[in-house]
Amino acid sequence: MIIVLQIALCLGTVVAQATLSAWLSVNNIYPDLCLIFACLVGFLTNEYKGLMIGLTVGLFQDLLAPGGIGLNMILKGLAGCLAGATTHTVSTVTTGAVVIVTLVLSLGCGLASLIVAYPFLDGSDAFHAISWVLLPQALYNALLAAGIFWLTHKVRPSFAVVHFAQGRR
Amino acid sequence: MAMILEGPLHGVAAIQDSVGETWNRYIALQQVWEENQRLKQEIQQLQGEQNRLREQSILAMEFQALSMYQATAPLTTIPARIIGRNVSNWYQALVINKGTRDGIKAEMGVITNAGVVGRVVRVNPITSIVLLLSDPNVAITGMIQTSRDEGIIQGTPQGNIHMKYLPPLSPVHVGDVVVTSGLTDDFPRGLQIGHIQQVTKAATDLFQSGEITPIADFSKLEGVLIITSFQPAVSAESSPPAETLPVP
Numbered sequence: 226m227i228i229v230l231q232i233a234l235c236l237g238t239v240v241a242q243a244t245l246s247a248w249l250s251v252n253n254i255y256p257d258l259c260l261i262f263a264c265l266v267g268f269l270t271n272e273y274k275g276l277m278i279g280l281t282v283g284l285f286q287d288l289l290a291p292g293g294i295g296l297n298m299i300l301k302g303l304a305g306c307l308a309g310a311t312t313h314t315v316s317t318v319t320t321g322a323v324v325i326v327t328l329v330l331s332l333g334c335g336l337a338s339l340i341v342a343y344p345f346l347d348g349s350d351a352f353h354a355i356s357w358v359l360l361p362q363a364l365y366n367a368l369l370a371a372g373i374f375w376l377t378h379k380v381r382p383s384f385a386v387v388h389f390a391q392g393r394r
Numbered sequence: 395m396a397m398i399l400e401g402p403l404h405g406v407a408a409i410q411d412s413v414g415e416t417w418n419r420y421i422a423l424q425q426v427w428e429e430n431q432r433l434k435q436e437i438q439q440l441q442g443e444q445n446r447l448r449e450q451s452i453l454a455m456e457f458q459a460l461s462m463y464q465a466t467a468p469l470t471t472i473p474a475r476i477i478g479r480n481v482s483n484w485y486q487a488l489v490i491n492k493g494t495r496d497g498i499k500a501e502m503g504v505i506t507n508a509g510v511v512g513r514v515v516r517v518n519p520i521t522s523i524v525l526l527l528s529d530p531n532v533a534i535t536g537m538i539q540t541s542r543d544e545g546i547i548q549g550t551p552q553g554n555i556h557m558k559y560l561p562p563l564s565p566v567h568v569g570d571v572v573v574t575s576g577l578t579d580d581f582p583r584g585l586q587i588g589h590i591q592q593v594t595k596a597a598t599d600l601f602q603s604g605e606i607t608p609i610a611d612f613s614k615l616e617g618v619l620i621i622t623s624f625q626p627a628v629s630a631e632s633s634p635p636a637e638t639l640p641v642p
Contacts, residue, residue, distance in 0.1 A: 239481065240478075242481055243477070243478030243479065243480075243481045243489055244477075244478055244479075246479070246480060247479055247480070253553075255480055255483050257483055286481060286482065288518060289478065289481040289489055289518075289521070289523065290481045290482035290485065290487070290523065291482065291485045291487045291515045291516060291523050291525050291529075291531070292482060292484075292485065297482065335483070335484075338482070338483070338484045339484060342482075342484040342485060342531070343484070343530055343531075343551060346530075346551065350550065350551045350552075353551060353552060354551045357552075358483070358551075362483060
């Protein structure tokens with residue numbers, strides 16, 4: 226039952242990315258809801274859950290994206306796993322930590338996607354893509370993730386230790 | 395005696411009338427309030443319904459235009475509805491509600507009644523992914539309608555559309571209409587792509603290039619047509635004039 230719920234959540238996130246991201250876009254910068262979801266699961270649970278949710282949501286995203294299958298799956302899986310790993314390296318996951326880690330992961334994922342999507346970009350186009358798309362998007366992702374994380378703690382402070390399936394961390 | 399009583403009676407009756415009137419008008423308004431609430435709800439419901447019908451009407455008009463174009467254009471097309479956009483941030487893409495079950499294949503051209511939209515790049519059983527013309531991974535051949543000079547049309551990472559490799563002496567002007575040249579397998583000749591917005595040629599460049607304003611507003615599309623087959627254009631050089639054909 227929990228697995229079905231998790232898969233439904235992953236599907237819902239991809240559907241939200243396809244339909245709602247236009248509403249959430251700021252100056253044509255779209256948030257990567259799948260990355261945010263994978264990171265948040267990592268922050269709120271552990272690296273294993275982050276990895277699994279990241280792989281699942283990435284796979285669903287790949288099915289509806291023009292690029293080859295596997296890229297988003299690997300990137301989101303890695304992001305979820307690394308986000309989860311930070312919960313072991315810091316004593317308490319704070320909103321500030323969420324901002325920094327999501328920013329770094331978003332930059333990494335964005336850069337990898339950029340290289341795969343446009344392998345033949347020249348210098349000026351690459352500079353434009355990094356400065357006008359990659360950086361603002363990473364910042365947007367980080368702020369959105371931090372906002373959701375903060376709200377989650379406000380609404381239910383114990384959420385961070387009551388995990389999706391496997392009890393307490 | 396009666397006259398003595400008449401004054402106070404009139405007074406009391408007047409007071410009774412005014413109190414009753416005040417009561418009915420200003421205090422006993424429960425019924426009116428309830429009716430008001432009911433009417434407000436009804437108005438909201440009707441406004442919602444009106445909005446829904448207006449939305450349906452707009453959609454129906456757009457699909458009617460597509461349907462009319464589909465009936466008159468010398469192409470075999472399948473209409474599809476757009477159900478998602480930009481699932482990945484690095485591609486200018488649409489998700490449509492037709493897939494392999496409807497006969498859609500990768501590399502098919504996608505158009506509207508206005509002109510070219512893009513190309514199908516991935517097909518799932520019930521959905522397909524369309525890369526827009528403004529994506530750098532899409533390139534088609536096009537030509538200036540008036541001068542018939544051909545070039546390659548490709549998107550940029552900024553979401554613009556460029557026309558490259560135009561002959562250096564081609565008389566290209568701002569506002570010239572750009573159409574498909576029919577040299578690729580996915581689009582027939584003569585479909586409108588857009589207008590030339592800017593022409594650039596540096597002194598050291600071998601070719602001219604131009605920036606194109608697309609004829610279709612990609613951000614407002616609701617429905618598209620996928621080209622499944624068309625009659626390829628026969629070039630004038632390869633076929634003899636009609637009057638010289640031998641009479642059977």
